[in-house]
Structures are given as structure tokens and as C-alpha cells.
Amino acid sequence: MIGKNILIVDDTETNIDILIDLLDDKYELLVATDGSTALEILAQEKIDLVLLDIMMPIMDGYDVCKHIRNNYNTEELPIIFITAKSDEESIEKAYDIGGNDYVVKPFKAKELLARIDTQLKLKTLIDNLERVASYDEMTGIYNRRKFFQLAVDVFKEGIDNLYAVMIDIDKFKDVNDKYGHPTGDKVIKLVAKEISKNICEDSIFGRVGGEEFAILCFKDSAQTVKEKIEKLRKNIENLEILSDNNELIKCTISEGIAKATNETKTIDALLKEADIALYEAKGTGRNRVIFR
Numbered sequence: 001m002i003g004k005n006i007l008i009v010d011d012t013e014t015n016i017d018i019l020i021d022l023l024d025d026k027y028e029l030l031v032a033t034d035g036s037t038a039l040e041i042l043a044q045e046k047i048d049l050v051l052l053d054i055m056m057p058i059m060d061g062y063d064v065c066k067h068i069r070n071n072y073n074t075e076e077l078p079i080i081f082i083t084a085k086s087d088e089e090s091i092e093k094a095y096d097i098g099g100n101d102y103v104v105k106p107f108k109a110k111e112l113l114a115r116i117d118t119q120l121k122l123k124t125l126i127d128n129l130e131r132v133a134s135y136d137e138m139t140g141i142y143n144r145r146k147f148f149q150l151a152v153d154v155f156k157e158g159i160d161n162l163y164a165v166m167i168d169i170d171k172f173k174d175v176n177d178k179y180g181h182p183t184g185d186k187v188i189k190l191v192a193k194e195i196s197k198n199i200c201e202d203s204i205f206g207r208v209g210g211e212e213f214a215i216l217c218f219k220d221s222a223q224t225v226k227e228k229i230e231k232l233r234k235n236i237e238n239l240e241i242l243s244d245n246n247e248l249i250k251c252t253i254s255e256g257i258a259k260a261t262n263e264t265k266t267i268d269a270l271l272k273e274a275d276i277a278l279y280e281a282k283g284t285g286r287n288r289v290i291f292r
């Protein structure tokens with residue numbers, strides 16, 4: 001596969017030469033002659049697959065594999081062991097510590113090529129699946145599932161200066177009823193785009209319902225959050241959206257903000273607080289920001 005980077009890890013020059021001869025015209029190859037160099041390369045380069053020798057001085061292939069698995073799942077980075085060790089125990093151990101495949105030296109060229117190809121195809125499939133499962137098709141931002149998954153991780157890392165914002169497009173049903181669903185979709189896309197433009201890079205932002213969005217962000221002061229979210233509300237209010245019949249549509253959003261405190265036990269509780277604030281914004285006239 002063109003553009004795929006394979007890292008060869010082997011302490012024997014002749015073994016490396018054989019692999020380079022076989023793979024050089026199909027893949028981008030990087031070579032490490034010891035374990036620690038292999039880990040350094042992995043930290044710096046985007047590698048798609050590792051061909052890993054077992055018998056090496058200082059750090060053997062098993063240790064290298066263990067180190068790699070501390071950072072990558074088996075789906076994220078395939079490791080194929082290539083080794084002269086053909087006993088069952090060695091093979092079992094290789095799979096146990098997270099190897100994806102095992103090839104015994106001397107290997108058949110066609111077989112190794114096929115095994116590499118299979119692992120790379122599998123990785124591409126899994127990557128695509130992960131992308132489809134994580135992003136909202138209409139807006140390109142995180143979907144509900146991915147937003148909550150990331151939100152749980154963020155909450156675990158610490159709640160200092162963590163804020164949750166819930167956003168809902170006001171009277172969105174009316175837009176769909178009056179102008180039709182294609183225009184409704186257009187409104188959702190434009191609102192998502194406007195929110196994306198107005199949030200910080202480290203924020204987590206997703207579409208969590210039909211016309212509902214959620215943001216998690218870190219800010220030093222509540223005032224800064226309020227100002228940013230208020231500015232976002234104004235920007236959306238000022239958007240000039242044309243319906244499919246070229247009628248000008250005005251769109252507004254309601255927003256609820258909540259700050260995580262020591263009493264906030266879970267991410268769900270924090271989002272619930274923001275949701276209550278959002279509900280209050282809706283109940284008191286819409287097109288406004290409520291901070292709890």
C-alpha cells in the first residue's frame with residue numbers, strides 16, 4: 001500500500017537487507033537495530049506497522065512489544081513478529097503480549113507480503129469504522145457517542161476550571177415546518193460551523209441531539225466563559241441564512257453554562273446542570289445565556 005510506513009526492528013544487518021529488498025518498492029521503510037531506537041522512532045514518526053525481531057540484545061522483541069502496547073492498542077498499531085524462534089511457547093507469548101501476527105524465519109516472501117497486507121487492510125478498516133462511529137455525518141463534528149466518551153476522559157483528568165455548555169437552536173421545529181428539512185439541515189450546519197469558529201482549540205464540541213450541541217472547555221475565569229458564550233449567541237443571531245427559496249431566516253440559540261465544582265461527582269451531573277441552565281434560558285424567553 002502506497003504511503004504506508006513500516007518500521008523494521010532487527011539487530012542483524014542481513015535480516016534487515018532481506019526485508020528492505022522485499023518491501024522497499026511497496027512501502028516507506030524505517031529501520032531500528034535495537035529496541036530503544038525503535039521506541040524513539042515510534043514517538044516521532046507516524047508508523048502503520050511494525051516488523052519486530054524477538055532476539056535482540058538489551059531489550060528483546062517482547063519488551064519492545066510491551067512498551068508499544070502501553071501506548072497503542074492492537075487495532076491502532078499492528079505488530080508482526082519475525083523470528084527464528086519457532087517453538088509453541090514463544091509463539092503463544094508473542095500473541096499474549098499483544099502481537100498481531102507471527103512469522104518464522106526463514107519466511108516465504110509471498111506469505112510475509114500477504115500477512116503485512118492483511119494487517120494494513122484491517123487497520124484501514126478499523127480506522128474508517130472509528131471515523132464513521134465518531135463524527136456526525138451532517139456537520140462533521142463529534143457525534144453524541146464520541147462527545148460523551150471524550151467527556152468522561154476529560155472529567156477523569158481533572159475538573160479545575162472545567163465548564164459545560166449546552167446549546168439548543170430556538171424553535172428549530174418551526175424552521176423545518178416552514179422551510180423544509182434541507183433548509184433545516186443548512187441551519188444546523190451553519191450553527192455548528194459558527195460554534196466551531198468561536199471555541200478554543202482544546203474544547204470538546206459535539207452534536208448531542210437533533211438541534212442540540214454541547215461544549216466542554218477550560219477557562220481561568222467564569223467571566224471569560226460567559227463573554228465567549230454570549231458573543232457566540234450574538235454571532236448566531238447576526239447570521240444571515242437563506243432558505244432554499246432565498247428567504248432570509250433569522251436563527252437564535254439558547255445556552256446554558258455550568259461550572260464543575262467539588263460537588264460535581266460525574267460528567268453527567270455537570271452536563272445535567274448545564275441542561276437545567278439551558279432549560280431556564282428557553283423558559284425565560286430564549287436567545288439568551290444562563291449561567292448556573
Ligand SMILES: [Mg+2]
Binds near residue numbers: 010011012053054
Ligand atoms: Mg535478532
